[in-house]
């Protein structure tokens with residue numbers, strides 16, 4: 001397998017209680033690519049992200065992540081090479097955790113600081129990442145006192161703490177107000193355009209949340225791929241109409257997308 005391949009699914013399906021959560025998905029993500037995974041509720045986006053995170057095995061087909069085949073590798077070791085931000089993770093961080101500690105604990109793949117010891121340089125890196133995402137001034141607050149938008153940014157800083165080879169973001173802009181969303185989209189755009197940033201997969205329901213600099217898109221509907229490839233080829237009215245099951249018009253301006261019912 002090419003060393004540049006970060007994720008490779010071949011005819012992967014995930015079946016639970018007789019239902020296909022994903023059906024026959026083949027997908028490849030390369031080192032320098034930034035992917036958006038789009039689709040309606042229940043389309044299988046989180047299931048796909050969980051495969052890419054090594055948190056789930058396919059029922060049939062094969063999944064390679066960072067050149068390791070799921071089912072034949074130590075997933076705990078693999079997970080240390082992947083940065084992930086999900087709503088589920090946010091819920092697991094104790095409210096009384098210091099914000100900078102919520103970032104640092106990623107180095108141990110744990111939440112809730114206990115007896116781990118951290119180097120000074122870890123703490124500096126944690127603070128620098130918080131600063132990069134505009135929440136540096138909150139480093140010494142407790143996680144429970146942060147707004148939704150601030151938490152999302154802290155979680156992305158945490159996901160980057162271990163200098164991962166793959167970054168997975170599940171609905172990073174969900175629940176944010178317009179200003180917070182625009183701020184986050186701008187920061188993710190800066191990250192996407194950084195050639196040293198890891199391969200990235202961002203899951204969202206909304207084309208408005210696609211940061212400029214993202215290169216590829218995969219559209220899902222009911223567990224199956226509707227379209228995948230270069231962002232500009234995939235984010236079209238036709239494809240989105242198929243994915244969301246209603247006639248949609250898509251417009252692109254200054255690298256951003258908007259969609260509305262036709």
Ligand SMILES: Nc1ncnc2c1ncn2[C@@H]1O[C@H](COP(=O)(O)OP(=O)(O)OP(=O)(O)O)[C@@H](O)[C@H]1O
Nearest residue numbers: 016017019021039040041042043044045046047048
């Ligand atoms: N263990 C399970 N058994 C049966 N069905 C399941 C199971 N886990 C998830 N599902 C179903 O699989 C489908 C895909 O779920 P998934 O969370 O991947 O979708 P999603 O695209 O991320 O949805 P959303 O946008 O609402 O978060 C959903 O219909 C969900 O109800």
